[in-house]
Amino acid sequence: MKGLAKGLTYTLKNMTREKATYHYPEEPLPLPDRFRGIQKFYPEKCIVCNQCVNICPTDCITLTGKKHPDPERKGRIIETYNINFEICILCDLCTEVCPTEAIVMTNNFELAEYSRDEFFKDLQWLDENDTNIRKEN
Ligand code: SF4
Numbered sequence: 001m002k003g004l005a006k007g008l009t010y011t012l013k014n015m016t017r018e019k020a021t022y023h024y025p026e027e028p029l030p031l032p033d034r035f036r037g038i039q040k041f042y043p044e045k046c047i048v049c050n051q052c053v054n055i056c057p058t059d060c061i062t063l064t065g066k067k068h069p070d071p072e073r074k075g076r077i078i079e080t081y082n083i084n085f086e087i088c089i090l091c092d093l094c095t096e097v098c099p100t101e102a103i104v105m106t107n108n109f110e111l112a113e114y115s116r117d118e119f120f121k122d123l124q125w126l127d128e129n130d131t132n133i134r135k136e137n
């Protein structure tokens with residue numbers, strides 16, 4: 001009887017406590033502002049400087065550029081941009097060196113796939129990854 005009362009007291013006490021768990025995945029997890037999640041890419045901002053490729057410690061970025069179609073304008077524009085998320089360690093270095101903020105971090109982290117090939121994300125996928133973009137980059 002004493003044990004039952006003890007157990008009930010413990011249950012009642014904890015019922016009024018603030019929950020330490022989240023109703024994930026129905027509710028999104030609150031993440032810190034500096035969370036390093038899957039990148040968003042803005043092709044129109046990219047100047048094909050290759051700095052992100054050069055700094056990447058795992059060589060998971062590949063890109064190609066082409067001459068600007070407008071003969072009046074100098075420089076190149078991006079043609080293809082891929083990140084292999086099988087080896088990307090979300091270290092944030094590519095976004096830190098980018099001079100135009102063409103690549104930025106988001107708070108998105110869900111990347112579960114059935115095939116390893118699906119971890120290879122192209123320019124279109126990275127461009128469309130436009131939710132939960134980190135406020136400060
Ligand atoms: S986050 Fe790091 S590992 Fe991933 S693409 Fe950028 S530089 Fe490479």
Ligand code: SF4
Binds near residue numbers: 049051102
């Ligand atoms: S560092 Fe930025 S501007 Fe330069 S190639 Fe990478 S994404 Fe494009």
